Amino acid sequence: MRTRLTDLLGVEHPVMLAGMGGVAYSALTAAVCEAGGFGCLGASTMSTGQLRDEIALTRSATARPFGVDLLTAFADTLVAQTEIALEGGARALVAGLGVPSRVVDLCHRHDVLVVSLCGKVEHARRAIDAGCDLVVAQGTEAGGHTGAVATMVLVPLVVDAVDGRVPVVAAGGVADGRGLAAALALGADGVWVGTRFIATPEARALPGYHERILAAAEDATVVSRAFTGKTMRVLRNATTERYEKDPSALRPFPEQLGVALGEGTFHLGGDETTTGVDPEREGYPAGQVVGAIDEVVPAARIVADMVREAEAILARLGA
Ligand SMILES: Cc1cc2nc3c(=O)[nH]c(=O)nc-3n(C[C@H](O)[C@H](O)[C@H](O)COP(=O)(O)O)c2cc1C
Structure with a gap:
C-alpha cells in the first residue's frame, strides 16, 4: 500500500511500529521491518550500550530501514543516544x-529523518517550525504518555495545520485495517501503532503484561501520573487507584519515576524473567484499544492483516 509516507521512509506499507519503551526491542522492530x-x-x-546492541541485533535481522525512538524530556541523554542512532544507520x-x-x-546532516509525536495542533506547528520531517498526531486513546485530545479530532486538525508540508501519521487506537482505513480517510498518510504490537511473541514483555492486555476491556485503562509524574495511559490497578485517591502524594516528572522505581511498581525495560512484578501494582502502559485485543499474534500477521483489510475497506467504500 503506497502513500507519501511509504515513499519517504522507503517501506512497502504505511504501518509504523511505535517506539515503545520496554517493548519495542530488536526482535519486534525487525519483524515489523x-x-x-x-x-x-x-x-x-535503554542504556547507550544496550541501544548499540539492539541496533546491531536489528541490523543482523533485517536490511530494511528502521527508526529509533527517544524521549526529548530526557535531555541529558538525548544527544548521546541520537549519535548512537546515527552511527547505527537509523x-x-x-x-x-x-x-x-x-x-x-545533527540528524539532517546525516540524512536522517526527524519525527515528532504531537498531542496538540500547537505541538505539530512547533515541530514543523523546528524542521521535523514527519509528525505523528497521537490521540488520547494511545497507550503510554498521552495528551487529552482524541485521535478522531486531532488527526484532521493536524492535517489541516500542517497543510501538506510534511506527512502526518495517525496514532492512538489503531489495531486493525479499519483503523488504518479510517486514518487515511482523516487525511493521514499512515499509522503509528503501539498497543496492538505488545501482544506479539516478538515484543519484550514483563510478567503478567500479555495476560492483562488480553483480559482488558476498552475501559480498563486510565491516564495516570503514578509512574513518571507525566500523564500516561496505563492499565488501571491498585497503584493508579491509590494515587487517584490521593494525588497530593504525586511528585513532578521525573521525580515520580524515581518514586515508582523505588516502590517497585515500574519495571519497564525488564523482560519476562524480571522478578518482583506484581500485576496488581505494576505500571503497564496500554491504550484503550486493549479492548479489541484477545490473542497474541505474530507481528508480521498484524501488518499483513491490517493492510489487506484496509485495502478491502477502501475498495468497498470507493465502489
Ligand atoms: C508500552 C508503551 C510504551 C511507550 N513508550 C513510548 C516511548 O518510550 N516513546 C514514545 O515516543 N512513545 C511511547 N509510547 C507511545 C507510542 O509511541 C504510541 O504513540 C502509542 O502506543 C499509540 O497508541 P496505541 O497504543 O493506541 O497504538 C508508548 C506506548 C506504549 C503502549
Missing part, C-alpha cells in the same frame, strides 16, 4: 515528550 512496515526501537528505557529519529529541536540539524 521484514513485514514491510517501519519498525522503530523504543530506546527510552533512517529516522523519533521523539516523544517534546520537539527534539536540539538534534534536528
Whole structure:
C-alpha cells in the first residue's frame, strides 16, 4: 500500500511500529521491518550500550530501514543516544515528550529523518517550525504518555495545520485495517501503532503484561501520573487507584519515576524473567484499544492483516 509516507521512509506499507519503551526491542522492530512496515526501537528505557546492541541485533535481522525512538524530556541523554542512532544507520529519529529541536540539524546532516509525536495542533506547528520531517498526531486513546485530545479530532486538525508540508501519521487506537482505513480517510498518510504490537511473541514483555492486555476491556485503562509524574495511559490497578485517591502524594516528572522505581511498581525495560512484578501494582502502559485485543499474534500477521483489510475497506467504500 503506497502513500507519501511509504515513499519517504522507503517501506512497502504505511504501518509504523511505535517506539515503545520496554517493548519495542530488536526482535519486534525487525519483524515489523521484514513485514514491510517501519519498525522503530523504543530506546527510552535503554542504556547507550544496550541501544548499540539492539541496533546491531536489528541490523543482523533485517536490511530494511528502521527508526529509533527517544524521549526529548530526557535531555541529558538525548544527544548521546541520537549519535548512537546515527552511527547505527537509523533512517529516522523519533521523539516523544517534546520537539527534539536540539538534534534536528545533527540528524539532517546525516540524512536522517526527524519525527515528532504531537498531542496538540500547537505541538505539530512547533515541530514543523523546528524542521521535523514527519509528525505523528497521537490521540488520547494511545497507550503510554498521552495528551487529552482524541485521535478522531486531532488527526484532521493536524492535517489541516500542517497543510501538506510534511506527512502526518495517525496514532492512538489503531489495531486493525479499519483503523488504518479510517486514518487515511482523516487525511493521514499512515499509522503509528503501539498497543496492538505488545501482544506479539516478538515484543519484550514483563510478567503478567500479555495476560492483562488480553483480559482488558476498552475501559480498563486510565491516564495516570503514578509512574513518571507525566500523564500516561496505563492499565488501571491498585497503584493508579491509590494515587487517584490521593494525588497530593504525586511528585513532578521525573521525580515520580524515581518514586515508582523505588516502590517497585515500574519495571519497564525488564523482560519476562524480571522478578518482583506484581500485576496488581505494576505500571503497564496500554491504550484503550486493549479492548479489541484477545490473542497474541505474530507481528508480521498484524501488518499483513491490517493492510489487506484496509485495502478491502477502501475498495468497498470507493465502489
Ligand atoms: C508500552 C508503551 C510504551 C511507550 N513508550 C513510548 C516511548 O518510550 N516513546 C514514545 O515516543 N512513545 C511511547 N509510547 C507511545 C507510542 O509511541 C504510541 O504513540 C502509542 O502506543 C499509540 O497508541 P496505541 O497504543 O493506541 O497504538 C508508548 C506506548 C506504549 C503502549
